[in-house]
Amino acid sequence: MSKVRSFKLGLSTVSRLWAERDYDAALCEVENLLNDWPGNAHLHILWASLVQLQEKPKHGLEEAKQALQRAIDLEKSSPSGAIELGQFLDAVEDSPQAASKAYSEGVALAREALIEGLVGQAKALHQLDKSEDALRCLLEVLHLMHLGSTRKRGKSENAAPDILFGSQTGQIFALQLKGPFADQVEEILNEVIARRSPRSGAPAAAGRHGGF
Amino acid sequence: MAQDNDLADDLIPGSLKRSKSYHQDYGKKTYKEIKGLAAANPPDKRVRQMKKLIEQTQRLQQKGKRRRS
Numbered sequence: 534m535s536k537v538r539s540f541k542l543g544l545s546t547v548s549r550l551w552a553e554r555d556y557d558a559a560l561c562e563v564e565n566l567l568n569d570w571p572g573n574a575h576l577h578i579l580w581a582s583l584v585q586l587q588e589k590p591k592h593g594l595e596e597a598k599q600a601l602q603r604a605i606d607l608e609k610s611s612p613s614g615a616i617e618l619g620q621f622l623d624a625v626e627d628s629p630q631a632a633s634k635a636y637s638e639g640v641a642l643a644r645e646a647l648i649e650g651l652v653g654q655a656k657a658l659h660q661l662d663k664s665e666d667a668l669r670c671l672l673e674v675l676h677l678m679h680l681g682s683t684r685k686r687g688k689s690e691n692a693a694p695d696i697l698f699g700s701q702t703g704q705i706f707a708l709q710l711k712g713p714f715a716d717q718v719e720e721i722l723n724e725v726i727a728r729r730s731p732r733s734g735a736p737a738a739a740g741r742h743g744g745f
Numbered sequence: 746m747a748q749d750n751d752l753a754d755d756l757i758p759g760s761l762k763r764s765k766s767y768h769q770d771y772g773k774k775t776y777k778e779i780k781g782l783a784a785a786n787p788p789d790k791r792v793r794q795m796k797k798l799i800e801q802t803q804r805l806q807q808k809g810k811r812r813r814s
Binding site: 556559586589590626 | 759760797798801802806808810
């Protein structure tokens with residue numbers, strides 16, 4: 534059996550044992566998988582979760598916390614480890630302040646992944662001539678970028694926002710495009726609006742210092 | 746899923762009973778009693794901690810079920 538197939542089979546066994554509430558056996562299976570895949574962050578998260586569920590624990594809660602921190606170190610771009618650590622810090626250690634910091638890191642990573650997915654989806658929809666659907670994805674991107682922008686704006690920045698956009702609740706937001714996806718968002722936004730404008734009467738472009 | 750009549754001690758696994766948030770004197774209270782006491786104003790810190798342990802257990806148990814679906 535190939536290593537990948539045996540890994541998938543192992544994960545499926547873990548899921549079955551977990552659902553049957555046989556946490557000791559599930560933990561044993563995760564430990565077997567970790568022997569072959571020590572760098573797999575997901576396995577460390579599973580391990581930490583199962584340790585907490587054991588009736589007769591063989592590991593301490595501090596070890597569970599360390600496993601979560603290891604998962605974060607192993608997969609720095611994934612939000613799962615940070616969010617799971619947040620849950621642990623709040624529920625097990627009753628430390629909402631530390632939990633809030635971990636959640637904040639996890640949420641930022643999740644937001645970035647979602648933005649990347651939505652920008653990709655908008656590009657694909659645009660190629661399929663589905664401008665309205667592409668625009669919906671981009672509006673969600675702008676909303677997420679707005680939520681993620683916490684930096685205080687200077688006077689000159691306030692005078693000239695890059696984008697004005699309306700949320701689904703009807704509020705109007707001003708947003709300066711920045712971050713790793715800013716250029717891509719501006720480019721696809723301009724393309725989508727340019728294609729859409731002859732039919733809908735929308736502005737020809739909504740790039741920097743524009744709006745829609 | 747935790748039921749209102751379940752005792753805290755039956756809902757919190759042995760592992761989480763080693764947390765500083767676990768308080769044995771609330772172990773015989775039902776989940777419903779714990780929720781009620783945690784909602785009091787001002788809330789009892791120890792009850793609130795017990796409630797969080799129960800809900801963490803529930804969440805982790807459900808995680809296994811979600812993985813199967």
